Amino acid sequence: MSDRSTRTRPDALGSTRIGPRTFAWGTRTFVMGIVNVTPDSFSGDGLLAGRGAPDTSADPSAAAVRMATSMAEAGADLLDVGGESSRPGHTAVAAADEVARVVPVVRAIRAALPSIPISIDTTKVAVAAAALDAGADLVNDIWGVADDDGLARLAAERKVPIVLMHNRAEARYTTLLPEIVADLQRAIERTLRAGVAWADIVIDPGFGFGKTPEHNLALLRDLAGLTILGRPILLGTSRKSTLGRVLDLPADQRLEATLATTALAIASGVDIVRVHDVRENVRAARIADAVVRGTWPGGDA
Numbered sequence: 001m002s003d004r005s006t007r008t009r010p011d012a013l014g015s016t017r018i019g020p021r022t023f024a025w026g027t028r029t030f031v032m033g034i035v036n037v038t039p040d041s042f043s044g045d046g047l048l049a050g051r052g053a054p055d056t057s058a059d060p061s062a063a064a065v066r067m068a069t070s071m072a073e074a075g076a077d078l079l080d081v082g083g084e085s086s087r088p089g090h091t092a093v094a095a096a097d098e099v100a101r102v103v104p105v106v107r108a109i110r111a112a113l114p115s116i117p118i119s120i121d122t123t124k125v126a127v128a129a130a131a132l133d134a135g136a137d138l139v140n141d142i143w144g145v146a147d148d149d150g151l152a153r154l155a156a157e158r159k160v161p162i163v164l165m166h167n168r169a170e171a172r173y174t175t176l177l178p179e180i181v182a183d184l185q186r187a188i189e190r191t192l193r194a195g196v197a198w199a200d201i202v203i204d205p206g207f208g209f210g211k212t213p214e215h216n217l218a219l220l221r222d223l224a225g226l227t228i229l230g231r232p233i234l235l236g237t238s239r240k241s242t243l244g245r246v247l248d249l250p251a252d253q254r255l256e257a258t259l260a261t262t263a264l265a266i267a268s269g270v271d272i273v274r275v276h277d278v279r280e281n282v283r284a285a286r287i288a289d290a291v292v293r294g295t296w297p298g299g300d301a
Contacts, residue, residue, distance in 0.1 A: 013232050013271070016161055016199050018078060019117040019137025025232045028295045029266050029285040030078065032119065032274040033071035034238065035064055035109070037083045037101045060101075061108035068109045072116050075282035079113075080140055080274060081106055081131070082121030095126045102127065103134045110135030119163070125150040132158050142209065143167050145187040149194045156195030163202045163234055164191060168210030176215055177222045180205055184229055202272070204234040208242060216242040220261060223268035236274035237261040238281075255280060263288045 013025035023030060037060055068079050083101035084093040093101075106118055119138040120131035128139050128151055137160060141151045144164030155162040164187045166180050173179050184203050191201055205226055207216050226233050237243065243257035244250060255277050262273050262281050266288035275281040289295040 013230070014199055016202070016232070018119075018161055020115050021077070021117055023077075023232075025271050026293070028289045028293060029270065030272045031076050031278060031282050031285060032234070032272050033068070033074075033076035033079045033278045034236075034274060034276050035067055035071075035079055035081045035105065036085070037064065037081060037105050038085045059104050061104045064105040065108050065112045068113055068116075071278045072113055074279035076116070076278045078117040078119060078138070078272075079109060080119040080121050081109070081136070082140075083127065084122065095124045098122065098124060098127045099130045103130050106131050106134040106136050123151075125154050128154055129158075132160060137161075138163065141165060142206070144191075144204070145183045149190050152191040152194035152196055155191075155200065159197075159200075161200040161202060162191065162196055163204050164188065165204035165209065165234075166206035171210050171212045171215060173215065176211075176218050177225045180219070181225060181229060184226070188229065188231065198231075201231050202234050203229055203231045204236065207235060207237050208240045213242040213245050216240075217246075220264060220268075223265060223270060227269045232271035233269060234272040234274060235261075235265045235270045237265070238273075238275040238277070259284045267292050 015022050015024045071079060081102055083098040085091070102120065106120065109118055117137045118135060119140045120128050120136040121140040121142065122128050122131070123141065123143050139151055139155050139160060140163040142165045144162070145166050152162060164184060166184055184205070188201055188203070192198065203226065205219055205223070207219060211219065223233070223235070238258045239251045239254045243254045243261070247254070247257055249257070258275065258277065259280060262275070262284045265273060266285060273281060273285060
């Protein structure tokens with residue numbers, strides 16, 4: 001049996017309960033829709049764009065619910081809410097301001113869409129805790145390989161899953177994929193020590209974070225190497241600058257490039273793709289699943 005067929009068996013990674021749904025890894029690829037509650041998202045989709053700083057007085061909840069509902073109708077399996085841009089040169093946001101941005105949005109989406117899992121994308125324990133109180137189900141830690149285990153301890157305390165994303169302050173590597181795997185392995189071990197269950201850990205190689213464009217492309221070529229870690233893999237390439245650099249296109253013209261990476265990622269064993277354009281990526285994922293996993297559309301998590 002090939003590595004790929006072993007990797008995609010429905011029981012290979014087990015399942016993870018994320019809020020109202022159970023995700024059976026390997027049955028198909030799941031799509032995470034991005035809800036940016038920011039004024040400075042690199043992709044231009046921030047719900048506070050054009051409203052000015054500090055942005056805490058403007059409640060974007062109605063717009064967020066419309067976006068979230070549209071994504072759910074287009075086939076999103078879960079939604080990722082973030083209140084601080086992670087693009088290079090972004091403006092840092094105080095925890096109180098980030099809470100004021102994301103909590104009303106999480107609460108409104110939870111009320112409008114009670115059956116869809118919600119992730120909170122943050123580096124701050126106070127923000128994650130407030131979002132979980134408001135109805136979030138998953139912690140998405142973009143510094144999951146950092147020494148600080150505060151978010152892991154929070155996830156353990158609340159008994160919620162956590163995404164551990166790879167990142168580095170400087171894009172320096174001797175051997176790219178082995179170092180990413182080693183960093184993530186240490187992060188997994190630290191998270192387990194903090195009390196998070198094995199089934200509640202998801203990994204993300206951090207495309208676009210602490211890596212040059214050349215590193216990002218090499219990462220895509222070698223994604224299958226991450227399956228050695230034995231945890232479901234989340235990947236976020238949507239509209240990112242590496243795609244724009246290859247094609248010399250702005251963020252709002254990178255859909256086709258994103259779809260190409262979605263299909264390639266699924267062929268390499270990725271379980272969740274984090275995207276802005278849900279409908280198109282759902283369609284690409286269904287075709288890729290039919291080829292790679294032998295999965296036809298219509299199945300549920």
